[in-house]
Amino acid sequence: MSQPFAPQSPAPLSALENAAEFLPRHVGIDAADEAQMLAVIGEASRRALIESIVPRSIARSRAMDLPPPVTEAAALAELRALAARNRVLKSFIGQGYYGTHTPGVIQRNILENPAWYTAYTPYQSEISQGRMEALVNFQTMVCDLTGMPIANASMLDEATAAAEAMALAKRSVKSASERFIVAGDAHPQTIEVIRTRAAPLGIDVVLAQSAAEWDAALAGDYFAVLAQYPASSGRIDDLRADVQKVHARQAALIVAADLLALTLLSPPGEWGADIVVGSSQRFGMPMGAGGPHAAYMACRDAFKRSLPGRLVGVSVDAHGRPAYRLALQTREQHIRREKATSNICTAQALPAVIASMYAVYHGPAGLRRIALRVASYTAILAKGLEQLGAPLHAQDCFDTLVLRTGDATRSLAARALQWGANLRVCDENWLCISLDETTTRADVELLWRIFAGDARDLPAFDAFEPGVEPLIPTALRRRSSYLTHPVFNTHHSETGMLRYLRALADKDLALDRSMIPLGSCTMKLNATSEMIPITWPEFAGVHPFAPADQLQGYYELDAQLRAWLCQATGYAGVSLQPNAGSQGEYAGLLAIRAWHRARGQGQRTVCLIPSSAHGTNPASAQMAGMQVVVSACDARGNVDLADLQAQCERHSANLAAVMITYPSTHGVFETQVKELCALVHRHGGLVYVDGANMNALVGVAAPGEFGGDVSHLNLHKTFCIPHGGGGPGVGPVCVVQDLVPYLPGHATAGIAGGVGAVSAAPLGNAAVLPISWMYCRMMGAEGLRAATESAILSANYVSARLKAHYPTLYASANGHVAHECILDLRPLKESSGVLAEDVAKRLIDYGFHAPTLSFPVPNTLMVEPTESETLSELDRFIDAMIAIRAEIRQIETGIWPRDDNPLKNAPHTAESLLCADWQRPYSRETAAYPVASLRKNKYWSPVGRVDNLWGERNLSCSCIPVSDYA
Numbered sequence: 025m026s027q028p029f030a031p032q033s034p035a036p037l038s039a040l041e042n043a044a045e046f047l048p049r050h051v052g053i054d055a056a057d058e059a060q061m062l063a064v065i066g067e068a069s070r071r072a073l074i075e076s077i078v079p080r081s082i083a084r085s086r087a088m089d090l091p092p093p094v095t096e097a098a099a100l101a102e103l104r105a106l107a108a109r110n111r112v113l114k115s116f117i118g119q120g121y122y123g124t125h126t127p128g129v130i131q132r133n134i135l136e137n138p139a140w141y142t143a144y145t146p147y148q149s150e151i152s153q154g155r156m157e158a159l160v161n162f163q164t165m166v167c168d169l170t171g172m173p174i175a176n177a178s179m180l181d182e183a184t185a186a187a188e189a190m191a192l193a194k195r196s197v198k199s200a201s202e203r204f205i206v207a208g209d210a211h212p213q214t215i216e217v218i219r220t221r222a223a224p225l226g227i228d229v230v231l232a233q234s235a236a237e238w239d240a241a242l243a244g245d246y247f248a249v250l251a252q253y254p255a256s257s258g259r260i261d262d263l264r265a266d267v268q269k270v271h272a273r274q275a276a277l278i279v280a281a282d283l284l285a286l287t288l289l290s291p292p293g294e295w296g297a298d299i300v301v302g303s304s305q306r307f308g309m310p311m312g313a314g315g316p317h318a319a320y321m322a323c324r325d326a327f328k329r330s331l332p333g334r335l336v337g338v339s340v341d342a343h344g345r346p347a348y349r350l351a352l353q354t355r356e357q358h359i360r361r362e363k364a365t366s367n368i369c370t371a372q373a374l375p376a377v378i379a380s381m382y383a384v385y386h387g388p389a390g391l392r393r394i395a396l397r398v399a400s401y402t403a404i405l406a407k408g409l410e411q412l413g414a415p416l417h418a419q420d421c422f423d424t425l426v427l428r429t430g431d432a433t434r435s436l437a438a439r440a441l442q443w444g445a446n447l448r449v450c451d452e453n454w455l456c457i458s459l460d461e462t463t464t465r466a467d468v469e470l471l472w473r474i475f476a477g478d479a480r481d482l483p484a485f486d487a488f489e490p491g492v493e494p495l496i497p498t499a500l501r502r503r504s505s506y507l508t509h510p511v512f513n514t515h516h517s518e519t520g521m522l523r524y525l526r527a528l529a530d531k532d533l534a535l536d537r538s539m540i541p542l543g544s545c546t547m548k549l550n551a552t553s554e555m556i557p558i559t560w561p562e563f564a565g566v567h568p569f570a571p572a573d574q575l576q577g578y579y580e581l582d583a584q585l586r587a588w589l590c591q592a593t594g595y596a597g598v599s600l601q602p603n604a605g606s607q608g609e610y611a612g613l614l615a616i617r618a619w620h621r622a623r624g625q626g627q628r629t630v631c632l633i634p635s636s637a638h639g640t641n642p643a644s645a646q647m648a649g650m651q652v653v654v655s656a657c658d659a660r661g662n663v664d665l666a667d668l669q670a671q672c673e674r675h676s677a678n679l680a681a682v683m684i685t686y687p688s689t690h691g692v693f694e695t696q697v698k699e700l701c702a703l704v705h706r707h708g709g710l711v712y713v714d715g716a717n718m719n720a721l722v723g724v725a726a727p728g729e730f731g732g733d734v735s736h737l738n739l740h741k742t743f744c745i746p747h748g749g750g751g752p753g754v755g756p757v758c759v760v761q762d763l764v765p766y767l768p769g770h771a772t773a774g775i776a777g778g779v780g781a782v783s784a785a786p787l788g789n790a791a792v793l794p795i796s797w798m799y800c801r802m803m804g805a806e807g808l809r810a811a812t813e814s815a816i817l818s819a820n821y822v823s824a825r826l827k828a829h830y831p832t833l834y835a836s837a838n839g840h841v842a843h844e845c846i847l848d849l850r851p852l853k854e855s856s857g858v859l860a861e862d863v864a865k866r867l868i869d870y871g872f873h874a875p876t877l878s879f880p881v882p883n884t885l886m887v888e889p890t891e892s893e894t895l896s897e898l899d900r901f902i903d904a905m906i907a908i909r910a911e912i913r914q915i916e917t918g919i920w921p922r923d924d925n926p927l928k929n930a931p932h933t934a935e936s937l938l939c940a941d942w943q944r945p946y947s948r949e950t951a952a953y954p955v956a957s958l959r960k961n962k963y964w965s966p967v968g969r970v971d972n973l974w975g976e977r978n979l980s981c982s983c984i985p986v987s988d989y990a
């Protein structure tokens with residue numbers, strides 16, 4: 025008991041410092057809450073609870089060795105010092121990464137706004153209309169600029185998009201060839217990732233290094249070709265004549281194109297390209313040492329059903345109004361599983377939203393102006409370099425010049441460095457210079473000075489300016505219009521933009537409004553102090569391929585974070601390169617494949633995956649060239665060890681790996697996991713432990729200690745990177761000592777070895793790594809363990825309180841769950857006709873995002889409360905679930921019809937309740953205010969139940985024509 029104003033002996037300084045501790049900010053429950061929750065669960069202490077849940081056989085042998093936690097202010101100060109070790113020079117490197125001005129209204133109201141960045145992937149359509157409108161804008165923008173009929177809502181980066189395009193072409197064209205032709209003047213990182221991806225699929229990648237080689241290659245045999253437009257060195261090739269040649273071979277033409285250039289260039293869709301990919305980075309996303317940025321993929325209509333990634337489509341709601349939803353293959357990962365063709369789950373939703381809003385804010389005229397300025401400055405730069413007698417290589421180009429600098433290459437690059445500029449050193453004889461939106465006159469003059477040598481007159485910018493023409497060939501100038509939809513022609517004032525962003529955000533439920541109890545997704549606090557550093561110029565402003573000494577801050581951050589993640593997982597090595605969990609899985613399986621091959625065991629390609637696994641597991645195994653064999657689960661939800669043993673014996677000679685999730689996707693700590701690992705090892709296989717559920721393990725048990733050989737983490741789940749409405753993510757791949765040599769490398773960035781690059785940039789989504797660094801730094805080893813234990817406590821509290829209303833499907837022998845619980849709603853179908861989906865939609869009326877629906881068990885809800893929710897919020901959710909159970913009873917007892925009740929009609933829009941003639945068998949109050957607290961704080965769904973089938977039958981994935989609103 026404190027008496028704030030009574031004279032008292034001074035508190036010890038350490039107690040005062042505790043007042044600034046981060047832990048109680050991150051964990052939502054305090055000691056009193058904990059006691060109350062333990063009483064409900066029936067355990068004496070948190071320690072006793074954890075010991076009764078986590079099998080003793082896997083408990084950590086010792087605590088994690090992390091630096092002691094510091095306060096938010098101290099962590100920020102320490103990170104500032106790290107950031108200061110990066111050096112932000114003026115970048116003329118290009119190669120897929122360009123300077124850009126993030127409009128302030130977009131930076132503050134999207135990138136730094138939790139209403140946008142804490143949202144989840146829009147699986148629950150009704151509460152995601154705002155972000156889906158933004159993503160439809162993105163798709164429309166990509167379609168318009170590329171001239172293609174359909175585009176998805178983002179890819180992980182340009183290089184992986186190109187690799188996915190290769191795979192899409194392979195499964196879509198008639199040609200049976202295994203050869204893929206790549207123009208040598210594509211971005212080197214793109215070529216590198218394509219090679220990584222092609223190898224396990226048996227695809228033969230042929231580089232065409234010159235025009236002659238390209239022509240010769242096109243006359244040969246292949247299933248697809250890829251060319252960069254404009255090329256990496258800036259040249260604009262006229263590919264129109266190549267289209268017929270490619271199509272005559274029943275093959276596909278893939279074009280990697282720059283969106284800004286396409287505002288001035290004839291778009292690939294107008295001359296017959298089959299797939300167009302690229303990056304939207306220069307539409308407002310800082311370079312951030314390589315990511316996160318939204319890549320894009322657009323394709324011809326015939327390919328749309330195999331398009332990877334997420335696609336937002338337009339449908340109608342229960343009232344016949346337009347409404348957005350995720351379309352097509354969105355669910356296919358789960359349905360297709362081992363037949364899946366792409367493993368993309370988390371993508372780059374937030375960067376895609378930002379790129380789309382950049383286009384909304386500037387509009388077509390603004391984008392064209394920006395592009396024209398870049399192209400004109402490039403032309404002026406060229407004139408000046410010519411005047412100076414610089415060895416400029418004449419070429420058609422948009423923003424990039426190339427110089428044959430020969431012996432002077434290194435000294436010119438060094439001279440540029442002295443003056444604060446990075447040029448691209450292509451090889452020992454060639455330099456490239458790329459301009460962008462941020463290039464100023466002074467920059468152009470600086471570049472002239474670099475090439476002028478000493479004591480010479482500089483060219484005069486003003487002299488070149490009148491009548492300057494871009495260096496774009498007349499035949500390839502764009503004549504078609506783009507971005508004609510009103511959304512790109514309305515919000516050009518800052519006031520207008522601000523209100524548009526606010527209106528969209530207001531339609532959605534994100535963590536800034538309520539708990540998002542999504543099992544397997546770990547929607548925990550994304551603390552503001554963790555988010556602040558990502559827009560610091562020292563992190564945001566650096567080019568991924570800048571000289572190493574300019575990236576020292578990032579290297580150190582990478583090294584520290586990797587060391588901490590090794591502590592958390594018990595593994596020996598980590599790579600932060602993969603851009604999502606799925607990419608970490610893929611990288612991990614590549615490491616397993618490489619390890620077997622290095623030991624002369626290349627025949628080991630069978631990957632056993634339990635039936636309860638996440639859909640990305642079989643999809644990743646497929647992409648890594650493995651043969652997926654599904655193993656059974658028993659009635660209690662555990663991996664059926666007898667079946668696994670039989671499968672191991674059957675495939676013993678060819679067993680590559682077993683992929684398990686731990687604790688299982690059923691939310692249970694299986695007690696026999698050590699035996700499982702030993703069994704797999706006995707048969708020569710390796711154990712892949714999917715780390716998506718690490719929020720139940722950090723500080724408590726480590727997969728690298730209990731038998732795992734490889735895991736991926738989801739930093740956007742366990743380590744606080746926000747979900748961004750469907751990305752960005754970071755999916756570190758973690759391995760035991762023997763597999764460290766097979767982690768991803770990155771030759772383009774000078775990092776040799778390993779299984780090659782799996783992402784365009786060596787550190788993947790580097791710019792969001794400070795978030796997880798801050799989290800670990802402020803929590804420390806004890807704090808992270810406390811978070812895990814609180815997460816487990818909260819899940820058990822939810823399970824215990826709801827037991828009498830919705831039984832938990834799977835639990836350990838003592839009735840406890842891990843950090844999530846599956847509520848079994850299956851019996852309700854029989855008794856009332858109510859499906860889990862109806863409860864999910866009714867929760868919207870109560871102001872909640874639904875738990876995970878029908879994964880891993882159909883017609884169930886999987887609840888993961890995380891450690892960050894307060895007890896009052898947990899209770900609010902539980903009370904809503906109990907109230908809904910009472911509503912279901914009204915149906916069971918016949919008071920409400922099975923097809924006309926608050927669950928089937930949920931969610932209720934304000935408009936539907938305000939109709940003059942209310943005919944439902946329940947009152948409007950029951951519909952809108954089923955519990956009293958809603959009268960104080962009510963979320964109104966902007967649309968009624970979205971009709972998925974209608975959307976599937978009438979597929980449309982671009983902005984809604986204005987007439988449809990009439």
Ligand SMILES: *Cc1c(COP(=O)(O)O)cnc(C)c1O
Nearest residue numbers: 369370544604605606638716753
């Ligand atoms: C989220 C998740 C994944 C995939 O991770 P992404 O980052 O979305 O690619 C894989 N496995 C499990 C069990 C997951 O929950």
